[in-house]
Amino acid sequence: MKFGTSWSAGRLTALAPFALAVALFVVTGALLPGYASLNSLRSLLLLSSLLGIASIGQTYAIIMGGVDLSVPAVIGFADVAFTVMYGHGVPVWLVIPIILAAAIAIGLINAFVSRLLSVNSLIVTLATGTIILGAIWARTRGNMFGILPDWLVGMVSTVGTTGPIPIPGSASLWLVLAAIAIFIERRTTLGRWTYALGANPRAARLAHVPTLTVWATVFAISAGLSSVAGMLLAGFSGAADPSVGDAYLFTTLSAVVIGGTPLIGGRGGYARTIAGCFIITELTILLIGLGLDVPAQQVCLGALIILLVGLYGREPHISTQI
Numbered sequence: 672m673k674f675g676t677s678w679s680a681g682r683l684t685a686l687a688p689f690a691l692a693v694a695l696f697v698v699t700g701a702l703l704p705g706y707a708s709l710n711s712l713r714s715l716l717l718l719s720s721l722l723g724i725a726s727i728g729q730t731y732a733i734i735m736g737g738v739d740l741s742v743p744a745v746i747g748f749a750d751v752a753f754t755v756m757y758g759h760g761v762p763v764w765l766v767i768p769i770i771l772a773a774a775i776a777i778g779l780i781n782a783f784v785s786r787l788l789s790v791n792s793l794i795v796t797l798a799t800g801t802i803i804l805g806a807i808w809a810r811t812r813g814n815m816f817g818i819l820p821d822w823l824v825g826m827v828s829t830v831g832t833t834g835p836i837p838i839p840g841s842a843s844l845w846l847v848l849a850a851i852a853i854f855i856e857r858r859t860t861l862g863r864w865t866y867a868l869g870a871n872p873r874a875a876r877l878a879h880v881p882t883l884t885v886w887a888t889v890f891a892i893s894a895g896l897s898s899v900a901g902m903l904l905a906g907f908s909g910a911a912d913p914s915v916g917d918a919y920l921f922t923t924l925s926a927v928v929i930g931g932t933p934l935i936g937g938r939g940g941y942a943r944t945i946a947g948c949f950i951i952t953e954l955t956i957l958l959i960g961l962g963l964d965v966p967a968q969q970v971c972l973g974a975l976i977i978l979l980v981g982l983y984g985r986e987p988h989i990s991t992q993i
Contacts, residue, residue, distance in 0.1 A: 685931060685943065687931065687979070688929060688931050688943055688946035688947055688950060688979070691946070691979075692946045692949040692950050692953065695949075695950060695953040695957065698957070699956060702957065702960065703956075703957065703960040706956070706960075709837065710829055710830070713829045713830070713838060713839060713842075714829045714956075715949070715952060715953065715956065716838055716839060716842040717827060717829055717841055717842060717907075718952045718955075718956075719842075719845075719949050719952045720839070720841040720842045720844070721827070721903055721904060721907065722919070722922055722923065722926055722948045722951065723845045723849065723926075723944070723945060723948040724841075724844070724845055724848060724896055724899055724900045725742060725900035725916075725919050725923050726922075726927060726944050726947075727848060727849070727852045727892070727893075727896045727941060727944075728742070728889065728890070728892045728893020728894065728895070728896050728897060729742060729923040729924065729926075729927055729944075730927050730930075730932055730939070730940070730941045730944045731852075731856070731865055731889045731892060731893065731941075732792070732889055733869075733932055733933075733934055733936060733939070734856070734865050734866060734869045734932060734937065734938070734939055734940070735865045735868045735869050735885065735886070735889050735936060736868055736869040736935070736936035737785070737793075737889070737936075738793050738796065738924070738934070739781065739792065739890060739893045739894075739897075740793060740796040740797040740920060741777065741781060741796040741797070741799045741894065741897075742800075742893065742919055742920060742923055743800060743916035743917050743918075743919050744799070744800030744801070744803035744916065745774050745777060745800075745803065745894050745897040745898055745901060745916070746897050746898070746900055746901035746904060746915060746916025747803070747804060747807065747901065747912070747914060747915055747916045747917075748770075748773070748777075748803050748807060748898070748901065749770050749897070749901025749902050749905070750901045750902070750905040750911060750912055750916070751807055751811065751815055751905075751911040751912070751913050752766075752769075752770050752773070753766055753767075753770060753817075753819070753823075753901070753902045754815065754819060754910065754911035755815055755817040756769070756770075756817070757819060757820065758816060758817025758818045759817070763820055767902070770898050770901075770902065771898055773898075774895050774897065774898035775891045775894055775895050777799060777803065777894045778887075778890040778892070778893055778894030779890065779891055780799065781795055781799055782883070782886040782887040782889070782890040782891070783883070783887065784799075785886065785890075786882065786883050786886050787883075792890075804913055807913045808913065815910075815913070816911070819905055819906055819909065823902070823903070823906035824906045824909065825906075826839060826840030826841050826844070826903065826906060827839060827840075827903050827904075827906045827907040841903050844899075844903075848896070848899075849941065849945060852941045853940070853941050853942055856940055856941060857940070861885065861888060864881070864885045865885060865889060867880050868880060868882060868885055868886075868936075869937035869938070870937035870938070871937075897916075897919075900916075901915070901916060904916070922951055925951055925976060926944050926947035926948045926950075926951055927944050927947060928947070928976055928979070928980060929946075929950050929951065929975065929976060930944040930945070930946050930947030930948075930950075931943040931979075932944060951972065954968075954972060954975065955968060955972075958971055
């Protein structure tokens with residue numbers, strides 16, 4: 672009987688973020704005229720996709736028992752690097768691999784320093800992010816002028832399409848990446864190892880889970896996808912801005928937590944984070960539509976996080992169930 676009750680509570684908790692996302696959509700549609708129009712839906716998908724892509728690696732890191740605070744800096748790096756390099760005539764087929772390779776290298780550094788020196792990933796990634804932003808300003812001296820290709824701007828335009836499909840290219844890219852992310856976490860050895868480390872690191876090591884390999888892979892994914900979000904944000908903002916990712920420190924963590932993946936790791940998943948991304952985007956649109964300023968928006972979002980963490984916090988850590 673106890674097991675059945677626990678299973679039922681777990682199912683309700685898993686469905687809660689999706690139900691909240693739908694409820695917010697209905698409420699926002701009722702309060703803001705025109706919210707359910709095609710252009711508004713495109714905007715919702717566009718903004719959610721930018722957050723969603725940046726949140727994939729963060730979800731993996733938290734499931735594993737870590738956290739990646741270098742996400743905003745990597746986003747800013749990719750934004751500036753793409754704009755400046757392309758503006759100096761470097762072909763796009765070369766710009767993208769260079770940025771991805773550099774971002775993956777940052778992720779690997781985060782993982783190796785954290786594991787080999789036994790330093791909490793929060794400290795390591797925060798330090799790495801600070802170094803990256805400092806290096807950007809030191810290298811550019813504030814001279815960040817450049818241009819962007821039309822196709823990139825089109826991918827993050829609310830009137831953009833994906834071929835005959837009337838949704839922005841960034842949303843289509845998010846759909847593909849989300850499907851891959853969910854497949855990895857549920858159907859691959861890497862996914863099982865990631866959950867194992869988050870559930871019980873000591874037991875995972877005794878089971879010969881290659882801890883360093885998993886950490887390196889997860890943080891490489893996080894940095895790589897953060898750079899993808901940064902390149903898309905370059906097209907969205909239309910200019911090189913190293914601070915463009917600042918808001919994504921809080922929102923990526925919020926999307927993961929609101930979606931129901933606990934910071935203690937071991938359970939949750941990216942499907943829940945998708946719901947979290949829509950909740951944050953819908954709530955932001957609603958609050959802006961109601962005329963609330965940024966501080967008031969942060970208060971409301973913080974209150975929502977406390978409310979939902981109170982709900983999710985009733986679930987025992989997976990290590991107490993095995």
